[in-house]
Amino acid sequence: MAKSLSVRNIIKRYGGVVALSDGNLDVRTKEVVALIGANGSGKSTMSKVINGVVVLDGGQLLLDDKPVHISSPQSAKNMGIATVFQELSLIPQMTVAENIWLTREPMTAFGTVNRKAIKDKTEQLLSLFRGTYKTDLHPDDPVASLPPDEKQIIEILKAINLDPWMVILDEATASLDGRQVQRLFELIGDWKEAGKAVVFVSHRMEEIFRIADKYSVLRNGKTVGAGKMKDINEKELVKLMIEKESVFTFTRGETKANEKPIYLEIKDLRTDTLHGVSFRVREGELVGIGGLRGQGQRDLLLSLFGDVPYSGTVKIFGNESKFKHPREAMKKGVALVPGDRAREGLLYIRSILENLQLPSWAQYGFPLRIGKAKKDAEQAGASLNLKMAGLGEPVSSLSGGNAQKVVLGKWLMRKPRLLLLDDPTKGVDVGTKAEFYALLTQLCNEGKTILFYSSTDEELVGLCDRVLVVHDGIIRTELSGASLTKENLIAASLGTSKGGAL
Amino acid sequence: MKKRVTWDFLMARYPAFFPLILLVLSIAINLFLQPNMLDRETLNSNMRVFLPLILLAVGQAIVLLGGGIDISVGGVVSIVNTILATRVGLDGSPEKMWQFVLISLLAGALAGAINGFFIAYLRLQPIITTYATSFLYAGLALFILPNPGGGIPADISNLYRTSTPLGLPLAFYVIAILLLIWVYVSSTRYGKYLFAVGGKAEAAYETAVPVTLVQFGIYVISGFMAALAGIAITMLSGSGNAEIGGQMTLNSITAVVIGGNAFSGGIGGVAGPIMGAVTLSLIQNIISFARINTWWETLVKATIIVVALAAPGVINLIRRRRA
Numbered sequence: 001m002a003k004s005l006s007v008r009n010i011i012k013r014y015g016g017v018v019a020l021s022d023g024n025l026d027v028r029t030k031e032v033v034a035l036i037g038a039n040g041s042g043k044s045t046m047s048k049v050i051n052g053v054v055v056l057d058g059g060q061l062l063l064d065d066k067p068v069h070i071s072s073p074q075s076a077k078n079m080g081i082a083t084v085f086q087e088l089s090l091i092p093q094m095t096v097a098e099n100i101w102l103t104r105e106p107m108t109a110f111g112t113v114n115r116k117a118i119k120d121k122t123e124q125l126l127s128l129f130r131g132t133y134k135t136d137l138h139p140d141d142p143v144a145s146l147p148p149d150e151k152q153i154i155e156i157l158k159a160i161n162l163d164p165w166m167v168i169l170d171e172a173t174a175s176l177d178g179r180q181v182q183r184l185f186e187l188i189g190d191w192k193e194a195g196k197a198v199v200f201v202s203h204r205m206e207e208i209f210r211i212a213d214k215y216s217v218l219r220n221g222k223t224v225g226a227g228k229m230k231d232i233n234e235k236e237l238v239k240l241m242i243e244k245e246s247v248f249t250f251t252r253g254e255t256k257a258n259e260k261p262i263y264l265e266i267k268d269l270r271t272d273t274l275h276g277v278s279f280r281v282r283e284g285e286l287v288g289i290g291g292l293r294g295q296g297q298r299d300l301l302l303s304l305f306g307d308v309p310y311s312g313t314v315k316i317f318g319n320e321s322k323f324k325h326p327r328e329a330m331k332k333g334v335a336l337v338p339g340d341r342a343r344e345g346l347l348y349i350r351s352i353l354e355n356l357q358l359p360s361w362a363q364y365g366f367p368l369r370i371g372k373a374k375k376d377a378e379q380a381g382a383s384l385n386l387k388m389a390g391l392g393e394p395v396s397s398l399s400g401g402n403a404q405k406v407v408l409g410k411w412l413m414r415k416p417r418l419l420l421l422d423d424p425t426k427g428v429d430v431g432t433k434a435e436f437y438a439l440l441t442q443l444c445n446e447g448k449t450i451l452f453y454s455s456t457d458e459e460l461v462g463l464c465d466r467v468l469v470v471h472d473g474i475i476r477t478e479l480s481g482a483s484l485t486k487e488n489l490i491a492a493s494l495g496t497s498k499g500g501a502l
Numbered sequence: 503m504k505k506r507v508t509w510d511f512l513m514a515r516y517p518a519f520f521p522l523i524l525l526v527l528s529i530a531i532n533l534f535l536q537p538n539m540l541d542r543e544t545l546n547s548n549m550r551v552f553l554p555l556i557l558l559a560v561g562q563a564i565v566l567l568g569g570g571i572d573i574s575v576g577g578v579v580s581i582v583n584t585i586l587a588t589r590v591g592l593d594g595s596p597e598k599m600w601q602f603v604l605i606s607l608l609a610g611a612l613a614g615a616i617n618g619f620f621i622a623y624l625r626l627q628p629i630i631t632t633y634a635t636s637f638l639y640a641g642l643a644l645f646i647l648p649n650p651g652g653g654i655p656a657d658i659s660n661l662y663r664t665s666t667p668l669g670l671p672l673a674f675y676v677i678a679i680l681l682l683i684w685v686y687v688s689s690t691r692y693g694k695y696l697f698a699v700g701g702k703a704e705a706a707y708e709t710a711v712p713v714t715l716v717q718f719g720i721y722v723i724s725g726f727m728a729a730l731a732g733i734a735i736t737m738l739s740g741s742g743n744a745e746i747g748g749q750m751t752l753n754s755i756t757a758v759v760i761g762g763n764a765f766s767g768g769i770g771g772v773a774g775p776i777m778g779a780v781t782l783s784l785i786q787n788i789i790s791f792a793r794i795n796t797w798w799e800t801l802v803k804a805t806i807i808v809v810a811l812a813a814p815g816v817i818n819l820i821r822r823r824r825a
Contacts, residue, residue: 053708074710089708091701093768094694102698102709105691112689158709 003064003165003197004028005050005081010059012045019045023059024223025199025216027166032188032198034208034229037218037241041429043201044086046218047170050199051083052076082164084156086171086201092144097122099143100158125157128187132180134294147294148175156184166197173202174426177292177455178490185211203429204456205234217241238430260284261317263449264304264418269312271299275473276312281451286444288464289453291493296473297453298339301420304451305329305336316418330359335411339422339453345407346395353377353391356410380409385435401432408439419443419450425459437463457489469493517762518774520814524760525777528784535791546666549673552783554579554735556673556776558750559757560680561727563775566758568720569700569767570621570628575728575754577639578613579747582606582732584643587652587742599658607729613639614725615718622717636751643744652742662737677776684772696720701768757782760810782807 007025011018020042027033037043048054050061052070061068063079070076076083090099097118105113106121122139133150135141143151152175159167173181188198188211200212208215209229216226217240225240263283268276273296281287289297303310306323313320316332323329326336338344346355356377357364364373377391384405388398395403404424411419421440425433440463444450454460460467466480469492477492479485533539539548558575565572585606590599613635620631665672687693698706699716707713728747735746761778763770785806794802 051708072710073708074712077710083708085708089705091698091705091768093701094697098694098697102694102706103691103711105694107691110686112686113691113694115689 002029002195003080004062005166005197006062006065007046007050008060008062010046010049010061011057012042012049012054013057018221020049020056020218021221022223023049023218023221024226025050026226027197027199029165029195029197030192031214032192032200032212034212034215035199035201035218036208036215036237037429041218041241042221043218044170045221047083047168047199047201050076050081050168077162077164080162080165081168082159082162082166083168084152084159084170084172086174088151088155090143090151090155090158093142095140095142096126096137096146096154097139099154100125100161102158104162121161125161128157129153129180129183132177132183149177149180149293152176153180160187160191164196166199167191168199168201170201171203173204173207175293175455178493179292181207205237206458208237209234241430263317264451265313265315265318266304267313267315269300269303269310269314271296271303271308271310273299273473274303274310277470277473277475278312279468279475279478281449283449284444284447285466286440286450286452286464288460288467289451289470290457290460290467290479290489291470291476293455295470297470298422300470301336301422301451301453304418304420305334307336330414333415333417334420335414335416335418336420337407337411337422337424339424339426341400341404341407346403348396349394351392352381352386352388352395352398352406355395355406356380356391356413359410360413376413380413384409384412384439399429401428404428404436405432408436412443417448419448421450421452421454423453423455425454425456433459457486457493461486461489517764517770518777519762521761521774521777521781524781524810524813525784528781528788532784532788532791535788542666542669546664546671548783548787549671550663550738552780553673553676554731554738555750555753555757555783556677556779557680557727557731557734558754559761559775559779560684560772561724561731562754563758563761563763563770563772564696564727565628565720565724566755566763566765567700567767567770568696568716569703570717570720571632571755572614572617572721572724572728573629573632573751573755574613574617574636574639575724575731576747576749576751577636577643578610578725578728579732579735579750580643580744581613581639581646581747582610582729583736583739583746584647584652584742584744585609586654586733586736588647590654592653592655594655596655596658599654603733606733607726610725610727610729610732611722612725614722614728617725618718618721621721622714640744640748643747647742647744650741650743653740654736656740659737659740662734680776681773688771692716692719697768699767753782754779756807756811760807781810 005027007023010020010023012020023042023046025033025035025046035043035046045054049056050070052072052075055071061070068079070079091102094102100122101118106117108114119139126137126139134147135150137146137150143154146154152172156172173184176184191198200208202208212229214226214228215232215237217224217237219241260283262280263285264281266280267278269278270276277300289300291297299308302308304314306326306329314322321332323332342348347358353374357373361368374391381388381391386405386409387402395406398406408424425436428436440450440452452460452464461484464484466478467484467489468475469477469479469489471493479488479492536544538544558579562572562575586602589602617632617635620626621628662672667675695706695711695716698709698711699713703713731750732747736742739746757778758775759765759778760781761770761774761776763775785803789799789802
């Protein structure tokens with residue numbers, strides 16, 4: 001039976017902020033609809049409205065052309081709508097099986113949860129992604145102990161386990177690696193065959209073109225275009241999203257880094273996940289770190305920042321330095337832009353000013369020279385093209401891309417010499433990404449050295465001088481110049497250059 | 503990867519592991535100071551004193567598991583004590599006693615429901631709300647019985663004090679029943695909801711868990727358990743005193759935390775807090791047997807508790823340093 005859901009002219013306000021002013025969407029069975037838009041355009045709000053997490057302020061939802069009211073997650077579930085959330089809806093203290101079956105546990109005759117049944121059925125569900133896990137994933141593992149990609153997979157399995165007719169995937173691929181995305185797309189194909197509808201929310205153009213049948217573009221809370229994927233190309237789609245053309249290409253000019261002195265030298269760096277990493281970086285170089293997720297890239301950046309204990313030597317300008325605390329690293333001009341900005345990068349409820357100045361307050365004396373701090377923050381904001389209502393506003397009022405600018409800004413205000421970037425463009429819209437790339441290039445030209453880990457291969461290829469591909473805790477391959485292509489990068493990530501030892 | 507039995511694994515998987523060590527330790531010290539501690543009479547006279555705190559700790563454990571806290575339990579204990587002491591009286595009939603036991607339980611659940619309404623439906627902070635209602639309940643107890651006095655029939659009191667079915671203290675049976683109920687409840691859907699709400703309430707809501715109802719429910723349970731504790735302590739003392747519950751609130755929270763439950767919710771159980779309550783009571787015993795100057799008692803007791811609470815943290819710190 002063909003089912004359909006139509007979203008008509010919906011409005012949603014959060015306090016004074018209008019998140020959606022005219023949202024529209026049409027989904028029917030056997031279709032994959034890509035919901036596209038820059039950060040802050042209202043995509044997440046749209047999925048939350050359809051899932052009943054937030055209640056709309058105006059407009060209509062039509063299920064099979066009849067008006068419906070989705071007042072809570074419970075009522076969405078009853079209508080057969082499941083959502084894979086961007087902010088995970090898993091309970092960290094509970095096990096994989098308990099999370100997948102929460103509220104729908106099979107019961108025994110005594111009214112207790114049938115643990116054997118949920119374990120067996122969870123094993124079956126887990127086998128859908130078998131072969132893409134990096135850990136020995138087991139139904140009884142607590143969710144808190146899993147890496148982000150496996151949490152995301154559990155989230156997907158939890159949604160699909162409801163056997164819904166419609167699945168909303170809200171940025172579900174953002175933390176998955178290539179093989180996991182591939183597996184997910186195969187599954188989406190199966191679901192489509194089986195008569196399900198999928199709403200696919202993503203920033204990754206390449207994925208959208210691979211999987212979607214139709215698109216619907218949001219811009220500033222309004223639906224500005226919808227149609228079939230085959231009638232549109234990437235450039236036109238991006239144009240719809242951001243009103244102005246010309247952002248999606250980025251290339252870095254030739255560098256003269258080869259004549260510069262060696263800035264950073266690392267020998268035989270070892271941690272729990274790194275098994276002997278050595279490399280050198282010249283001053284002003286932009287070096288990419290690639291590879292599948294969770295191969296030790298994060299540990300590499302954290303150990304250079306003094307946040308993870310390690311063995312081996314790290315020399316900065318020839319002087320051996322062993323940081324035992326981020327404070328020591330900061331003193332030497334090292335800055336780390338963390339990947340999980342919500343958890344590690346920002347104090348969401350505090351103001352933009354406080355967030356920008358957090359690492360720098362010491363230089364404003366006692367009592368604080370607030371006026372100067374404000375002026376400096378103002379300047380930093382302007383140079384980053386930060387879109388904000390005022391320095392006093394909380395960071396939570398910013399969109400993802402602008403929030404990430406604050407994370408970068410707070411470190412740039414300390415004028416660092418070495419920048420460690422941990423997947424800084426994750427969940428950032430294309431417009432902000434383009435600004436980001438330009439900024440990184442400019443920073444390198446100013447003589448700053450950058451280590452740039454990214455889960456997006458295009459970024460590494462397009463932006464970096466060299467890319468170190470990390471696999472299983474060692475640098476498997478170094479790509480530069482002509483060898484730095486997307487194909488080589490993916491091949492090296494999978495470890496194929498040494499016989500695919502996965 | 504092979505799973506080794508490590509300290510981290512034990513701590514994460516069995517939150518009651520550390521409280522068990524503390525319990526064994528305190529039993530050992532107590533036994534050294536009071537060699538006849540495990541005799542039938544001594545054991546019973548100890549356990550009947552411990553039971554009210556055990557009941558209170560179980561209720562508090564449920565609240566903490568669900569991500570809340572209840573500071574008003576002591577007030578509920580006082581209310582129940584004063585109701586029984588004034589309404590039943592020293593010469594009351596057993597029927598009258600059981601009638602008011604029932605009313606006390608309802609009063610406890612009602613007091614919990616008031617907390618639950620403020621916290622779950624009006625979305626007020628648990629710590630502030632129950633702090634405020636703790637004065638409300640303590641004040642009500644003083645209103646019912648301004649000066650210590652009244653009481654319950656000695657027969658009924660003795661029933662509580664001297665019953666030792668099969669030679670074991672009554673409290674053991676109560677603990678066994680509590681544990682059985684907990685094992686059952688924690689494996690029902692409601693048990694999973696409790697952990698889900700205490701673990702991450704937003705995520706539970708997005709998964710269509712009835713978060714508000716669960717939050718409301720934990721305070722009703724806590725109020726009910728506090729009423730049980732109030733009944734137990736009244737039967738123990740046989741008399742009424744509006745200030746009898748005042749000290750018990752912090753003890754119940756301490757017992758739960760010693761018992762290995764996370765203060766932030768979602769981790770732990772009921773067995774640990776029961777052990778925590780016994781440990782806490784044994785510490786009190788140890789102090790009196792060790793003939794410590796009464797002026798120092800509070801200081802010594804508090805020091806032992808702080809050390810017990812800090813121990814897992816200290817062990818983890820040492821382990822981190824060594825790594």
